[in-house]
Amino acid sequence: MAAEEKSIGRKLLSFFITEETAQPANISTPTPAPTIVAEAIPPKNIDKGVMDKKFIDHFVQLLENSNLKGPDYFEFMQALKSLSGLGLSEEKQFQAAWASFKAMGGITDVQVLTNTANQYIGILDNDRQAFLKDVEAAVTQKVGGLKNELKKTEDENESIAKQIVELQRRIDENKNKINQLTDSIAEQSGKITINKSNYETTHLTFVEQIKGDIDKIVKYLK
Template sequence: MAAEEKSIGRKLLSFFITEETATPANTSSLMPPPIPKVEKTVEPAIIPQGIEKGVVDKKFIDHFVQLLENSNLKGPDYFEYMQALKGLTGLGLSEEKQFQAAWASFKVMGGITDVAVLTDTAKQYIGILDTDRQGFLKDVENAVSQKVGGLKNDLKKTEEENENIAKQIIDLQRKIDENKIKINKLTDDISEQSGKITINKSNYETTYHTFVEQIKGDIAKIVAYLK
């Protein structure tokens, strides 16, 4: 394959996905000159049920293109047939005629007469993609186990910490309520004891002054009566 030619994977890719920068493929010298392009309806890809809705991602496009290029089987096969089919795009032929014309050109080019060569090699490429998919899904599983699993462990640990903190808060609140009751009782006890002490002090002072005045009165009488 010449360096300036478009890669075989890109040629195949362009049959399924329209690239904005795609370069028109060269048509066979046996084909008539191109006529105005007739748009054809492309059947959407069938996505198995149960798979979350996604989009065609460029990084995976590039990955599959490279994978198919590296896995290109020897000799004319499905890959080369799809190149020939791509060369008929825009000639105004029906899809059936395009496939038939490409097959006629392919047989001349590769000396192949059995259509099974196309279907068998196409299935081999599907097998290659399936093998790659299994590896990818295994990597996803490992990533989920390592990264998501670690995050789930952190989540569980954090939830348990919150549960413990919540229990501590409940215990602290219970202690606060108990202390409030104790504070109220102590306040009442302080008031009661303060009142008793104040009364005792007043009684003491009154009794003291009564005795002092009594004695002073006695002193006055002694001085007055006993001269």
């Protein structure tokens, strides 16, 4: 494959996205990321998934590193893509691309296309299995850790709630005790006040009685 030709991964990328023109080298503005074309519709069985550039770049790099030797599925698809603007029916486009592919590589067996396409599917599927294992490990490590923290926090809240119930019970008990003590204080204060008044009255009575007797002694016993 000539150096100026697109790599196999970039060929794959061109089937799904349209790359905008790169900025000149003397301009520091980063090259805009490739944009997804309207035809790149995610399979219907993928729930809420979208074409993600980081995964597109990952698959591009994966297929670049897994480039099969000789003309194969991607060269055929490149030839097919070049015919898209000629107004041919889909069948005619495939037939014309096949003729071009055979002339380019000297290959006459259609199974070369299906076999190599299936090889790339196998490469992608192997990567998917590895990715799903990483996802499972991440779920176990990160989500599992978060679940443990969640359980710990819930248990702590339950313990605190029990403490709150116990504290509220003690508060209620203390309120009752406070009411009882308040009543007792009022009762005892009342009794003490009455006793004090009775004492003062009795004391005054005795003092006055003695003073009266003194006055009488002084008066009558001169």
